[in-house]
Amino acid sequence: MKRTFILFVALVFSATLLAQKKTTTSAVIAFDASTAIDELPKAVNKTVIGALDTKTGKVQFEAAVKNFAFTNPSIQNHFNSAKWMNSDEFPKFSFTGTINELKKIRFTKDGEYKTTVTGDLIIKDVTKPITTPVTITVNGNEITTSASFTIRLADYGITGVPIDAGKVAKEPTISVSASLK
Amino acid sequence: MAISKKTWRRLAFSGLLLALAGGGVYWYVATEKFSDTGKRKAHYNVQAQEFIREFERDNESANFKYADKIVAVSGRIAEVEQADTSVNVKFIDSASGSYVIFAFQDQHIAEARSLKEGDEVSIKGSFSSGLFSEILGTTFITFKRSALNK
Numbered sequence: 001m002k003r004t005f006i007l008f009v010a011l012v013f014s015a016t017l018l019a020q021k022k023t024t025t026s027a028v029i030a031f032d033a034s035t036a037i038d039e040l041p042k043a044v045n046k047t048v049i050g051a052l053d054t055k056t057g058k059v060q061f062e063a064a065v066k067n068f069a070f071t072n073p074s075i076q077n078h079f080n081s082a083k084w085m086n087s088d089e090f091p092k093f094s095f096t097g098t099i100n101e102l103k104k105i106r107f108t109k110d111g112e113y114k115t116t117v118t119g120d121l122i123i124k125d126v127t128k129p130i131t132t133p134v135t136i137t138v139n140g141n142e143i144t145t146s147a148s149f150t151i152r153l154a155d156y157g158i159t160g161v162p163i164d165a166g167k168v169a170k171e172p173t174i175s176v177s178a179s180l181k
Numbered sequence: 182m183a184i185s186k187k188t189w190r191r192l193a194f195s196g197l198l199l200a201l202a203g204g205g206v207y208w209y210v211a212t213e214k215f216s217d218t219g220k221r222k223a224h225y226n227v228q229a230q231e232f233i234r235e236f237e238r239d240n241e242s243a244n245f246k247y248a249d250k251i252v253a254v255s256g257r258i259a260e261v262e263q264a265d266t267s268v269n270v271k272f273i274d275s276a277s278g279s280y281v282i283f284a285f286q287d288q289h290i291a292e293a294r295s296l297k298e299g300d301e302v303s304i305k306g307s308f309s310s311g312l313f314s315e316i317l318g319t320t321f322i323t324f325k326r327s328a329l330n331k
Contacts, residue, residue: 025271025282025321026264040211046264046284047323051316060316067309069284069325071214091310179263 027178057099219328229256229272303330
């Protein structure tokens, strides 16, 4: 009887722990470095891993650099090349952060909440802190997040003639959206 | 030494030809698009579970082998996941939790929507990479520009 009770408590406890961590393997990140003179440098990655801990407010994203899909083969090759993302050596982007003002968000009540997330973005092993506005929508068991921010390519050691010539934006826009369950 | 009219004409014509050729190359590169994966021949045909195990055994070798290749993967769909306005399809190794995930090419999103969990299918896509996820603690293998392999 005692053993059954302990097992029951353990099951309830682990179920609670699992419930507070929402994940997805299909978050979407759009990268837009297009400029007035070149519309091509933009891509989307639809297989990004995302996680949100509703208890602690911890937010995580992980993306395979090579899964950013461009429409143009040459631009995609440039993006992955050694001078740019060097995706053979640095195959992942990652972000780990925390929701600010977590108490304002009621994950048990449907609605749209606007807040900010602060964390570290790691690209090519370079870690930079970022803070970005984020919209969190609670709809039953599903939590949708969306955010948009810019990065400075030079901060991650990405420079070159196309950037200087204005064909690639110095500060591309990164848009993130995820439906976490 | 004065350059004759004829030489000037030749130089101007050569310059024009070079400019046209350069413009043509630029136009080709700027307007080039990835072809329809559905019409491409797969470099490899593999079974999902064995494919996943190949990455778990030796990730580096597997990534090298399939780099930039079109791979057709067959298996039973474990999950169809919403990805913004489209859907992704997954084959999962239930023992390890490792998975293969396919993002579909725009013209093939409609056929992806028709798929459901449990369907036996073959999906062809452009291999991206197989990596270890620190978040999930499993291997994830990603494909872009995928299509049903009919």
